[in-house]
Amino acid sequence: MDTLQAKDIASFLDSQSHKPTLRFITCGSVDDGKSTLIGRLLYESKAIFDDQLASLESDSRRFGTQGEKMDLALLVDGLQAEREQGITIDVAYRFFATERRRYIVADTPGHEQYTRNMATGASTADLAVILVDARKGVLTQTRRHSRIVAMMGIRHVVLAVNKLDLMDYSETTFNDIAEGYRSFAAGFGFDSIQAIPLSGLDGDNVLVKSARTPWYLGPSLMSYLDTVDVGDARERHAFRMPVQWVNRPNLDFRGFCGRLAEGSVRPGDAVRVMPSGVQTTIKAVLSGFDEVEAAQSGEAVTLTLADEVDASRGDVLVAADAAPDVADQFDVKLLWMSEHAMFPGRQYLMKLATKEVTATVTEIKYREDVNTGAHLAARELGLNEIATVNLSTSAPVVFEPYGVNRVLGSFILIDKLTFETVGAGMIDFALRRASTIPWQAVELDKSLRSAQKHQRPRCIWFTGLPGAGKSTIANLLDKRLYAEGRHTYLLDGDNVRHGLNRDLGFTEAGRVENIRRVAEVAKLMVDAGLIVLVSFISPFRTERRMARELFAEGEFLEVFVDAPIEECERRDRKGLYAKARRGELQHVTGIDSPYEVPESPDVHLDAVHRDPQACVEQVLDALSRL
Amino acid sequence: MMSLESESIEIIREAVATAHNPVMMYSIGKDSSVMLHLARKAFHPAPPPFPLLHVDTGWKFKAMYAHRDRMVAESGVKLITHTNPAGLAEGVGPFTHGSSYHTDVMKTQALKQALDAHGFDVVFGGARRDEEKSRAKERVFSFRAPGHRWDPKAQRPELWNLYNSRIKPGETIRVFPISNWTELDIWQYIHQENIPIVPLYLAAERPVVQRGGQWIMVDDERIPLEPGETPEMRRVRFRTLGCWPLTAAIDSDADTLEAVIAETFNARSSERQGRLIDSDSPGSMEKKKQEGYF
Ligand SMILES: Nc1nc2c(ncn2[C@@H]2O[C@H](COP(=O)(O)OP(=O)(O)O)[C@@H](O)[C@H]2O)c(=O)[nH]1
Numbered sequence: 035m036d037t038l039q040a041k042d043i044a045s046f047l048d049s050q051s052h053k054p055t056l057r058f059i060t061c062g063s064v065d066d067g068k069s070t071l072i073g074r075l076l077y078e079s080k081a082i083f084d085d086q087l088a089s090l091e092s093d094s095r096r097f098g099t100q101g102e103k104m105d106l107a108l109l110v111d112g113l114q115a116e117r118e119q120g121i122t123i124d125v126a127y128r129f130f131a132t133e134r135r136r137y138i139v140a141d142t143p144g145h146e147q148y149t150r151n152m153a154t155g156a157s158t159a160d161l162a163v164i165l166v167d168a169r170k171g172v173l174t175q176t177r178r179h180s181r182i183v184a185m186m187g188i189r190h191v192v193l194a195v196n197k198l199d200l201m202d203y204s205e206t207t208f209n210d211i212a213e214g215y216r217s218f219a220a221g222f223g224f225d226s227i228q229a230i231p232l233s234g235l236d237g238d239n240v241l242v243k244s245a246r247t248p249w250y251l252g253p254s255l256m257s258y259l260d261t262v263d264v265g266d267a268r269e270r271h272a273f274r275m276p277v278q279w280v281n282r283p284n285l286d287f288r289g290f291c292g293r294l295a296e297g298s299v300r301p302g303d304a305v306r307v308m309p310s311g312v313q314t315t316i317k318a319v320l321s322g323f324d325e326v327e328a329a330q331s332g333e334a335v336t337l338t339l340a341d342e343v344d345a346s347r348g349d350v351l352v353a354a355d356a357a358p359d360v361a362d363q364f365d366v367k368l369l370w371m372s373e374h375a376m377f378p379g380r381q382y383l384m385k386l387a388t389k390e391v392t393a394t395v396t397e398i399k400y401r402e403d404v405n406t407g408a409h410l411a412a413r414e415l416g417l418n419e420i421a422t423v424n425l426s427t428s429a430p431v432v433f434e435p436y437g438v439n440r441v442l443g444s445f446i447l448i449d450k451l452t453f454e455t456v457g458a459g460m461i462d463f464a465l466r467r468a469s470t471i472p473w474q475a476v477e478l479d480k481s482l483r484s485a486q487k488h489q490r491p492r493c494i495w496f497t498g499l500p501g502a503g504k505s506t507i508a509n510l511l512d513k514r515l516y517a518e519g520r521h522t523y524l525l526d527g528d529n530v531r532h533g534l535n536r537d538l539g540f541t542e543a544g545r546v547e548n549i550r551r552v553a554e555v556a557k558l559m560v561d562a563g564l565i566v567l568v569s570f571i572s573p574f575r576t577e578r579r580m581a582r583e584l585f586a587e588g589e590f591l592e593v594f595v596d597a598p599i600e601e602c603e604r605r606d607r608k609g610l611y612a613k614a615r616r617g618e619l620q621h622v623t624g625i626d627s628p629y630e631v632p633e634s635p636d637v638h639l640d641a642v643h644r645d646p647q648a649c650v651e652q653v654l655d656a657l658s659r660l
Numbered sequence: 661m662m663s664l665e666s667e668s669i670e671i672i673r674e675a676v677a678t679a680h681n682p683v684m685m686y687s688i689g690k691d692s693s694v695m696l697h698l699a700r701k702a703f704h705p706a707p708p709p710f711p712l713l714h715v716d717t718g719w720k721f722k723a724m725y726a727h728r729d730r731m732v733a734e735s736g737v738k739l740i741t742h743t744n745p746a747g748l749a750e751g752v753g754p755f756t757h758g759s760s761y762h763t764d765v766m767k768t769q770a771l772k773q774a775l776d777a778h779g780f781d782v783v784f785g786g787a788r789r790d791e792e793k794s795r796a797k798e799r800v801f802s803f804r805a806p807g808h809r810w811d812p813k814a815q816r817p818e819l820w821n822l823y824n825s826r827i828k829p830g831e832t833i834r835v836f837p838i839s840n841w842t843e844l845d846i847w848q849y850i851h852q853e854n855i856p857i858v859p860l861y862l863a864a865e866r867p868v869v870q871r872g873g874q875w876i877m878v879d880d881e882r883i884p885l886e887p888g889e890t891p892e893m894r895r896v897r898f899r900t901l902g903c904w905p906l907t908a909a910i911d912s913d914a915d916t917l918e919a920v921i922a923e924t925f926n927a928r929s930s931e932r933q934g935r936l937i938d939s940d941s942p943g944s945m946e947k948k949k950q951e952g953y954f
């Protein structure tokens with residue numbers, strides 16, 4: 035690039051500020067030459083400074099693979115641990131610019147165990163550069179990369195046929211690979227596929243066209259990136275803005291802050307607040323310090339409204355005549371990103387745009403093999419697995435299919451206990467609209483039903499290892515309450531498993547669903563005004579917490595029946611432990627299936643040193659203080 | 661530029677909407693200046709709903725203190741300053757204690773003290789991904805375990821513009837709204853928006869001495885001069901600002917913003933070169949981060 039003079043700065047800045055940004059992802063497996071290629075793009079576009087080059091030279095000597103030559107791959111190898119292992123294991127973002135465009139590159143590893151990282155990089159990209167080693171051609175990993183890229187909604191692909199120097203710049207090799215790829219990718223619905231013959235190491239066709247591939251008539255990688263049109267070919271879209279923040283500095287000003295997800299907005303436009311559907315008009319559009327005539331998709335603004343309508347964070351402002359749907363059950367594509375498996379029935383926090391709700395996968399329709407696309411049956415989802423599932427939310431959500439609107443169609447799932455981000459999803463369609471299922475208006479309610487029984491309904495939840503004494507204590511308590519004239523019911527693990535939950539096994543997934551159903555049944559019984567005693571091992575914190583959250587404050591009592599595993603095994607009333615030790619039984623809690631000890635139970639019973647009757651007294655005492 | 665600005669404003673609002681007690685790190689440099697400007701735009705007509713935190717090592721350039729006080733008065737934002745009292749009592753400084761000890765005590769430890777004392781859960785920082793290799797993988801919402809530890813393995817995946825700001829007591833989040841800006845973007849934006857910056861970024865005659873092949877400005881009398889060493893006047897400016905004994909000046913004639921932009925664009929060395937703490941050993945920035953350095 036030419037040297038810039040201070041006097042030219044005004045026109046330079048003008049051209050800079052209108053320079054569009056292209057975000058792309060590079061996908062390749064270890065040794066396809068991805069780092070070398072990116073290093074070259076940075077180097078050639080002068081994004082690398084002299085001191086970085088100097089440290090590159092010293093690094094090349096220490097870690098490089100190119101002998102005395104500079105190893106451009108080291109320019110982009112980030113964290114030290116990775117450098118020592120010689121692999122790239124996270125998503126790194128790189129920046130460079132040409133005279134035409136600014137670039138943000140998401141550099142991601144391509145191994146199967148890093149599907150999560152590739153999806154992360156792809157989620158914000160407009161285009162994907164998929165590397166293929168010319169010696170190996172299209173491999174399983176190429177198919178995997180393409181499948182993930184397509185799933186994340188990227189519509190433009192560059193097939194970078196790299197290391198062609200090692201194949202004597204053979205035209206036939208290149209054509210075979212390019213054609214093979216095109217026919218394989220036909221089903222993915224990409225808008226464009228550009229195959230480019232490359233040598234990242236020697237720079238052929240990276241910046242300028244190479245004399246060594248005279249048979250190639252297309253553009254170099256750089257000039258293709260500089261000119262490719264990744265614009266949205268779809269129709270103009272209606273206005274949508276998720277409300278992030280309500281700005282209320284004084285009584286005279288109430289502004290709704292957010293970033294336009296689609297469409298444009300100007301003063302006077304008729305809009306609705308979703309999900310309520312209330313209609314009003316835009317009074318003013320503020321961009322930064324100034325009132326503006328209009329704002330476009332992607333801009334962060336503050337809007338004021340003509341009427342005092344109710345709107346808060348999580349709501350979506352939309353064009354009045356083109357409101358999106360609202361639903362609480364969806365068909366979604368889900369990528370699992372946590373080492374802790376996903377089980378249907380378990381509750382997660384869902385964040386979609388600025389809205390947070392509780393969500394549960396009700397059914398895994400099928401898991402997808404990322405390499406082949408084959409549909410597989412699944413009861414749970416592990417790290418880096420992808421599935422099509424039914425998802426149900428605790429409250430209606432304003433949404434659009436991911437293919438129509440990325441902002442209102444994408445979401446993440448967050449673990450309720452650890453708060454890790456565990457899943458990423460894309461909505462395909464709603465299974466039913468929320469508005470079509472008004473709750474049955476119940477005239478007789480819980481308070482009337484419990485008043486009739488002269489008691490306050492409760493759920494008393496006993497948890498503990500098998501043999502700790504849960505059922506013994508619960509039975510005694512049940513009789514005691516009955517004798518006092520209370521209306522009770524005891525739900526016992528073994529009995530429920532013979533009927534309602536006969537179809538469930540003892541795997542983690544089965545245990546999660548087991549507890550979910552029992553908790554829901556207990557809730558209906560509490561609704562009916564009963565005092566419900568639940569005696570279930572309920573080994574997982576997450577499900578116990580889920581159960582608690584179904585009930586009103588003060589309605590739920592978690593009782594931990596505490597006896598150490600040695601003592602339970604000694605008692606072994608049902609012979610469970612003996613069988614497990616003999617290897618005749620699997621998934622026995624305490625032996626080969628975990629029990630997560632309650633951190634703060636409402637009642638903690640010492641079931642070794644206190645007899646069952648004393649334990650009952652302790653529970654009664656806690657009940658009276660609720 | 662518009663999309664960078666909008667993305668940053670979205671990030672700032674998102675963090676504030678979900679935080680209990682947010683704060684913005686204010687280092688007085690150009691990146692901080694841009695970040696503060698973005699925050700003012702994000703919440704206009706209200707002032708940003710959080711204070712600024714300046715971790716004062718006691719060794720900033722005099723011109724930086726003057727600029728800080730002016731910006732605080734102008735923006736109406738509350739300023740909190742903190743200096744490590746133990747370090748102050750001990751008289752810690754870069755000349756007497758060496759750069760890494762000084763940075764650790766007066767910056768890293770001081771920052772942790774201030775965050776703990778006020779119980780801030782969300783902390784805005786002005787770091788950019790293009791600054792240094794280990795930052796290329798930094799999240800926008802960077803998760804810190806209790807004790808402000810940064811564990812690369814505990815970082816949460818960030819898809820789309822969906823940020824997970826849920827934390828447990830004792831955990832904190834560093835939020836980097838200008839992650840995706842480059843040095844050139846920063847300068848362009850300062851120009852376009854007319855953002856006030858510390859005059860040290862522009863070239864002027866300044867008293868300097870040469871140390872380890874770099875120009876160090878003599879900002880006050882605390883510098884121990886070698887025998888026979890006398891400060892000379894040179895036309896210099898700074899590409900980055902920190903503690904004056906640890907921040908090298910470059911020879912330059914760029915005394916207007918336009919000239920600085922031209923020079924930056926034509927530059928052949930990266931801005932962190934002026935920071936004397938980075939090149940100690942390979943992976944040194946990464947180690948500092950794990951210890952809690954910003
Ligand atoms: N011959 C040849 N070798 C290459 C080319 N690109 C990369 N390599 C070599 O392939 C190896 C792996 O490259 P690297 O960029 O680290 O691959 P990554 O794992 O995909 O990032 C290194 O030894 C490179 O020097 C190329 O275009 N031609």
